Amino acid sequence: LELICFSSLNAHRRAYLRCRRLLVIGWAAAFALSLPQVAIFRVFKPYSEKDFRQCTPLWTTFLYEKIEQLKDVNLTEAERTEIQRSVSDMQQLEKMYNINHLLFVFWIPCIIIVISYLTVLLILQGHLKEEYHSLPLMSAVEQLEEEPSKCKSKRNCPLADSQTVKSALSPRSTNPGAIVVSTIHKAKQHAKRQATWIILAYLTFWSPYNVLAVLNMTRTLSDHQVFAVTLSFLNAAICANPIANPLIYGVLKDGSKP
Template sequence: MNVSSDELCGNNSSLDVGTLGSYIGYFTTDYLEIAIYIVCLVVGGPLNLYAFANAINSLVNHKTARFNRLLILRINLNIADLLTMFVYTLTQIVWMSTFQWYGGDILCRLCKFFYTFSFYLNSFIVVSIALDRLYTTYHLSEFKAASALSNVRIMIIVAWTAAIILSLPQVFIFRLFVVEDPHFEQCAPIWTIYHYYVQQKTLYNISISDEIIAYGDSVAVWEWLYNWLHLLTIFWIPALIIVLSYIGILSRLQKNISGHAMKQGSIRALRQNQHASDTNIRRGPPLCSNPDDHGLPITAYANGGTALTRPVVYRPSNTGDGANGNRGSIHSTNEAEQKLTRSVSCDQLPPILPVDRMSMVHRLAERLSGVPWQQANYRYYGQLAASTMSRAKRKTMQKAAMILIAYFTFWTPYNLLTLVNMVSPQSEKELTTVTLAFLNSLIVVNAIVNPLIYGVFERRNN
């Protein structure tokens, strides 16, 4: 059933003086709301233009910038903020200053579409940034830039598509409503027009047709469904995703730090073992004492430096005479030490070739750290990795706190007001609207904070 505003009120409908007086009662909060919009436009307009121009300049003049995921997300967030500033904020200032809508029906529908679209896109891009950081945190050891960039592009497409689809109902819900006596034009949703019609009919004790009553029932159902869908998709579900994403990021960083503490001890022991064996090999053969120093039979053995290397000892040959005899031979034994039967000079030992034990060391280190040996400097790994992870966690906590505080501070009043209006009795809705309507303007302040959080602050961290 389709009932137009003309059928509800007619072009010659009169506006009750009491209703007009209630409109005048809004002026105090309206002035405050207009002032907030003006300040936001003066400050946020140039700031967002600068941030957008700077991001585009980086994208055009730097070849690697097109692969910067955060830069691509920032540009899309800038677009949403620019729409908020120069479409929503600017038209709100003009609209609230005149208190009537003089743009006609088509402009009424288009403006309402872009109002909602900018808010949806803003919220969805912030969610995309959180999800991108979550993905990066969980794939540090196997991170692939191409895959991450592809994920970001998919999220951006989904964000734009969802914002367009969820904003389309505005085109059908809002329309130009005209009252002739006195002349008054307003861009209003269909349920507001219906409620006004019922109020006027009740005020003048005019009966309402069954068709209008049935239309009102269907309008009430669609109003309830749309408001809940709008409320959940524009704020509460994105807010939940953002909170869970940053909790997951911090949890993963903490897990990496804790896991690294155990790996660090193992790698430190591994390095000590490697250092000891390297020292033995650098000293090289002969690995013995000068018998003249002690006058005792010497214990001569050589160790390759790993648990897998068997001790090597010198055992003199049974053949040959004293001066010109054979120098002896190298034998391996399972015993830790082997005493020689006679004193021997160190220079009598033949060269001992170092055992190739580094492949085992490399494999063990790779397994402990998860990083290929060629890509890691284990001399500094234990010293720097823990502090780097702790510093990353601290910066992430600071950034997460800023994002969550800004998001909830500027978005909660608007959405909480909507929630209160939805669950409040009809008699209390007017009081809620009068006292808290100006808080809707706080959502525009978020468009000022976004370039600071994701632009200036981000570049300083980088």
């Protein structure tokens, strides 16, 4: 028993250090990946006669300036063609940015979340099999005690109420191996519920924004105004996801207690 406790303490310490390393790596990667935004977004003043400023991506500013240039009636055909070519190139750059944006804010994180929880479940399943096979073979009487749900009624399991049988049974709850198996099984069930709710919450809050963003990017959405009007609401839904996650963890943690 002391060996099990010592091993458990070491496992907790390793898990704590691993979580700290992953947090540092995650924050460092997020900071590095967000650095290009400094060059992409800038404060733009579209109207010289009005004190109005707005934070916009560089291609929006670029396209606005080029459209203003195209309004000049003194432009030659060659200059007009050059402006249109530069506008087309900038639109391609915008599309590449949007694709990468959707990949890094939705698809890649979603894949990482799914793979992470599947890995946890596979690891728990592996430990569960190892611990289960290390247990001594159960007698028929012990199986009767461990699986009372298989009996539909007391008449079908007359031995279950027999005082003789109960006195002959050795309590498996005091067996360290059985305790480990029970603990791993509970952890596996808890991880399944947690993974299901976390993934469902992520898809619920993020999917509407990404679906409309893809439709808008591919010009499938005929009315661009639909995306513009709903953008604030969709961004608010995205911001609600980090608020929902701790609530899910808390509810599942409380619900997992006996």
